[in-house]
Amino acid sequence: MEKVLGKNRKSEIKEIEGFIDGLDVSGCYQCGKCTAGCPVAHLMDNPPQRMIRLVQIGAIDEALSSNAYWNCVACGTCSARCPRKVKISELMDGLKSFSIKKKMTPKDRSERNIALFNEIFLNNIRRHGRLFEVELVGMNNVLSGHLLRDTTKAPEMLVHGKLKFIPSNIAKKDMKKIFKNTVEKNDKR
Amino acid sequence: MTRDETDQTIKIAYYPGCTLKGTTKEFGDSIELSFSALGIELIEIPSWICCGATSAHATDKNLAIALPYHNFAKTQEMGMGTIAIPCAACFQRHKVTNKECEREDIRKEMYKITGHRYDGNIRCRHPLEVLMKDIKPEKWQNLLKKKLGLKAACYYGCLLTRPEDVMEFDERPENPQLMDDFCETLGMKTVDWNYKVTCCGASYFASKPEIVLKLTSKILEDAKKSGAECVVVACPLCHSNLDMKQKEIGKELRMDLDMPVFYFSQLLGLALGIDHRKLGLHTHFVDTQVLLDRKRLI
């Protein structure tokens, strides 16, 4: 492994690997099975097989500036089928949280929407304990500029009593503590 | 699971998760009604919180573990040994967390983060596992009142079976049978098809709907071509995608899909003779009544 790495990149690979228990990209022999089974490979500039290669050779900047991990839907197919048991799906997740922590914003609008959605979702559950769905859809549409997305379905849901307009607001102290000791702690660092 | 010697009811802690109490109310209702008809008492964890879903584990690993950990700690406080979790997404997040909690260092870290104790000894089960692996059909089959002569494509999606070493849901993770066996117990036929475990793109339901549309259309097309009359699911996200988006997809494929999408628990409820309205079968976007009428099930 050490031979193929650019010297200056070792610490970053360590950092990324640190996010993912047991990630070892050196096992990959580039068979391509991960890419073949990935349902969104066609949307990625660097499909899973190439992402692994990039990390293997220490091309971390290329890996981080790729849109692959933003498009990854975390279905786990790649990791499940890899003959070398490389944790590809976990790497995608790791790159995502790494880039969130480094406050890197994706270039493309639709990828920014994914990042935005995650933020809105977590902010929602932090305040309410349980997901307040009406607010989630509303906020996401306002902030991402798709005002009417999915609201066309609202009348039917309303009739069937599926939309609740009052948040649960449960376990508030617990939630506050959990967020303070995880995400918010990283922010301060 | 604890069996009360005097009244023979089985008691299991219950984690409904956020959507079963809201936009997929029919999933929650049908689970609760049919389990109670089977004499299984589901006791809701009092102050359960959201599992964090994909957003948490894409953002921060500790957060992704701490949220489900809280629910395990609360279950331990209840003195219960098993949690049933119907939503495939919540189920997977809890299973992954439980696996992590086998490690003492992680439990210690989580104790620091949450302030609650969990010793790592709670079993986390999907209701399908409770019915098919723990209690076994022989014990409850005799309570069924109707044979459902439907021909179905069982759709497992990604979360029930992957990662396979954590989920241990089915020995055949690429071609699982557990839900098929369940449907056959209810008197249904199931088809062999190609998209049983292919992702529907669920987590991008709101943020990247064009991905979802593409993935979902392949699933519905294959289910239709395999001769199924309906699709059976165990995940509210899969359901939203396959049901709510079906009209749109049909237009794009120029295909009359007309595939009702059932939660496995709604079918169980029907077979147990529970009123179809109570099971929320009238609340889907794709009509279920015509098919159920034709089969004389309502």
Ligand code: SF4
């Ligand atoms: S499936 Fe595994 S070994 Fe094959 S290319 Fe992908 S990561 Fe490498």
Ligand code: SF4
């Ligand atoms: S987990 Fe991500 S990279 Fe792997 S197959 Fe699924 S979408 Fe593709």
